Amino acid sequence: MTKRRLISKAARTALVLLVVLLAASIFSFSCTLAPSPPARPGDWGDSGKPPAGKQPELKAFFIDVGQGDSCLIIARTGDDREFTLLVDAGPGGAADEVVDFLKEVGVRKIDHLVFTHPHEDHIGGGKALLEAFEVGKVYMPRTTHTTEAYEELLLAIRSKGLTVTEARAGKVILEAKEFKAEFLGPAKSYEDLNDRSAVICVTFGERVLLFMGDAEAQAEDDMLQAGLIPDADVLKVGHHGSSSSTTGEFIRVSRPSIAVISVGPNPYGHPSKTVLDRLERAGVRVYRTDLHGTVEIVIRGDRLDVSTR
Template identity: 35%
Template sequence: MANNKKRLLNLITIFIFIISLVGCNSNSKNSSKKVEEKQGIVTQDTSNKKNGDLSYSDKNSTNISGKLKVHYINVGQADSILIQQDSHNMLIDAGNNADSNLVVNYLKKQGISKLDYVIGTHPHEDHIGGLDVVIKTFNIDKILMPKISTTTKTFKDVITAVQNKNMKVTAPKVGDNYKLGGATWSILAPNNSSYQDLNNYSIVIKMKYGNNSFIFTGDAESISEGEILKKQLDIKADVLKVGHHGSHSSTTDAFLAKVNPKYAVIMCEKGNDYGHPHKETMIKLQNKKITTYRTDECGTVVATSDGTKITFDKKPGTYNYNGNSNTTKNTSEKTKKTDTYSTSKNNKSNRILATGNSSSQIPQTKGVGVYITNTGKKYHVNGCSSLKKSKISISLEKAKSQGYGPCGNCHPPQ
């Protein structure tokens, strides 16, 4: 009998000890979790990670405060987007060279003196033209640009501005996650290191704030969109910045279906030479009943998220294309022309790693080649119908310096 009582007491003691261990372990996990939340740590959610899925868990997602503001700045036929959250700021592109003061003054009016991130999506003048002045004007924590260089004066000006501030350029890596206040953002593209068209080097990102999300595409075209889809990346979003100013070269049916946005924003200039936004794109948006905002019709558009719902400061734009009503007839020959260009083998841009050392020399490439004629003040790509009578080879930079403008029929490089 005494032995049985002793055995029972031992079992009870062991049981109590096990319970205390479980309790301690639980408290330890909760304590660790609280520390992570306090530090704002962003962690990968591996429980649902499959085939490159970029889904991740933001420890602050349920404790967001304030609002996220996305300013789609009206810089005409160009891109410039300011994102703000809880005194943290991020700029994606800065318009053309001529837009430098416009962008800088807009940022200053928002009370900005520092930018956490500056992204030059790709080295086309209508995206990085104003970046050098932005870099000179504001304090910046991190600059991201793709692994590609050109010898245009615009690109050189940006690199010089970076070097003069003793800064580094960070190359985008698909899957990298960053924080902007209570928001998180991840890189979706580029997914390759060799493209014929500079547009496909565009840095594409997805930003999440609470239950809301935004995708910013730069000028990424169907090739880049296809690579994102192939990797099965998480691209569902409430708001899509439509690629390449609404060109038919972007926003494929499959990509649009996967993003499945409630809202779309198109950044283009009224009466532009390229016929943006194109008929094909606008029909897709209309058929899916996606509420669309356009800088050519609405001016600067500001979207505000509280983590649950998104509001816009302007009324939606129309589904018109090329400046005309959305009918079945062709509005102009411009909508039939290809909206991309390819560099020749001799002019193909050399790809570089983004500068890990701000003082390092940037490998340079021959300037993008275009053609001019004996008459008129337009530059063209090879194969343009306007080149039948004469065809004079010239660099894009030199053509611009001599007062030549882009041909609206063949959409040469900007």
């Protein structure tokens, strides 16, 4: 073994140790699957209460971050409360775009920030977001991962004085009148980081939106077997449209009318023709951030409108 390889091995060991210690210091994981406590008033956004009588509204933005994921939800619920939920931060290369986009649509505080899993295309923009915005709560699935991007994220979370709440099936993020955001996954523990993705179900009145992270067929199957997958209106397709996700059975049960694929130029062949064909055969309207740019869905009363920008 050369001296250089010895040094890089030592550096790698140091990184592993540092990340493990960091994670231990900021993850506030509970060991049991006890029911989640109800949302407290402090969990809500304090960015100003809208005038009474304003119509409930949910906006979901599937931000064009190139190859990666970042979805912003801004909701005004039936009991006149407002909050923001951000699912993933996109890759580091798109960090400035995500920060600018959030500012452009008026976000001042990210009330709930979920990192579905520790791959760079989902967490790379996290540090910049944590530096640019006040953040309420941070959620991640329980994982061990030892990349520099993950270390940087954990350091940024710690330097904000925040801890991490475990994302796992059954945990409720927020519940309000005609609104609920909860985790459907991970339903089990997996070796594979994609399958360990936090999967989120947002219910708004009669409408249901599913955010799959990079969950693949095994995780989908486990959620189906557990009866966790509801009829959905909107599906943020798992793993950028990879053929390893979005099985025929998953589409048959979730029955989305709209699917959004967050994807950019990539060497992996995302989105796969198999998945696109499957969605088409099921009559699902597909939007892709690489073709349409940022996709915006607005739900008000019975209306659900899709636009692109």
